Amino acid sequence: MLQAPYPELDDLLEMMGEAGRHLADIEASEGAAGNISVCLRWPIEPRTRFPLVDEISLPQPVPELAGATFLVSGSGRRLREIIDEPTANIACLVVDKDGRTGRIYTSHQRRFEHVTSEFNSHLAVHYDQMVSSGTNFHAVIHAQPPHMTYLSHIPRYQDETYLNTHLLRWQPELIINLPEGIGPVPFHVPGSAELMADNIQALRRHRVVIWCKHGAMARSDVSVKRAADRIEYAEAAARYEYLNLVAGEPADGLAPGEIREICQAFGVQQTIF
Numbered sequence: 001m002l003q004a005p006y007p008e009l010d011d012l013l014e015m016m017g018e019a020g021r022h023l024a025d026i027e028a029s030e031g032a033a034g035n036i037s038v039c040l041r042w043p044i045e046p047r048t049r050f051p052l053v054d055e056i057s058l059p060q061p062v063p064e065l066a067g068a069t070f071l072v073s074g075s076g077r078r079l080r081e082i083i084d085e086p087t088a089n090i091a092c093l094v095v096d097k098d099g100r101t102g103r104i105y106t107s108h109q110r111r112f113e114h115v116t117s118e119f120n121s122h123l124a125v126h127y128d129q130m131v132s133s134g135t136n137f138h139a140v141i142h143a144q145p146p147h148m149t150y151l152s153h154i155p156r157y158q159d160e161t162y163l164n165t166h167l168l169r170w171q172p173e174l175i176i177n178l179p180e181g182i183g184p185v186p187f188h189v190p191g192s193a194e195l196m197a198d199n200i201q202a203l204r205r206h207r208v209v210i211w212c213k214h215g216a217m218a219r220s221d222v223s224v225k226r227a228a229d230r231i232e233y234a235e236a237a238a239r240y241e242y243l244n245l246v247a248g249e250p251a252d253g254l255a256p257g258e259i260r261e262i263c264q265a266f267g268v269q270q271t272i273f
């Protein structure tokens with residue numbers, strides 16, 4: 001939930017650009033992989049940046065989000081390029097009163113035909129979170145961090161307890177920043193209804209999830225960069241785990257008792273260790 005004064009359209013575009021570049025810096029968005037969206041409930045004027053308007057039908061009805069604004073990356077666009085020319089890579093979508101259709105605002109520089117093919121998953125998560133928490137701001141990022149994704153190909157890391165007890169043992173900051181741990185989502189075809197449904201469930205209990213054999217999704221009701229940070233923390237954890245596997249598992253990481261001491265000192269509520 002954000003308090004006034006709210007970020008303006010240009011600020012939001014800039015933060016999406018910075019998050020996109022950061023995800024590219026950690027090698028989590030090769031080619032055109034990954035997508036970013038934010039949803040906000042305060043009024044903004046899209047036409048200053050996005051003068052072209054079209055009507056679209058939404059992937060699902062979202063009646064409680066009537067009037068909400070989304071900024072969404074375009075299909076096939078590169079996250080690292082958003083920062084150079086945000087309006088070429090992002091569309092602005094305002095939900096109509098009926099919650100079934102929307103106005104899509106784009107710029108003359110637009111370099112995409114449609115919004116990201118994962119928009120159904122983004123919209124479903126925004127809808128679920130915004131209705132349940134009442135927040136006025138929500139950011140969602142999908143990226144493909146390599147160590148996290150690699151580990152999700154190994155069956156034992158698809159188990160939630162195994163995944164979290166092994167990944168969150170490598171740095172004191174991990175349990176502090178990811179107290180709910182990382183939620184594994186079983187493999188489903190990208191863009192499918194099954195992925196959308198399992199993803200919503202996992203993101204109710206976690207702020208970052210791993211789509212097994214595919215990539216990660218993170219959410220934040222504070223900022224798009226906070227969502228990117230969550231992917232970076234999870235990827236850092238996975239990288240340590242990978243290093244340990246490759247080295248023949250000589251290290252045990254922080255012991256459960258040490259992690260509980262950290263949680264006590266920092267007032268972290270968690271049920272993983």
Ligand SMILES: [Zn+2]
Binds near residue numbers: 033190
């Ligand atoms: Zn993907």
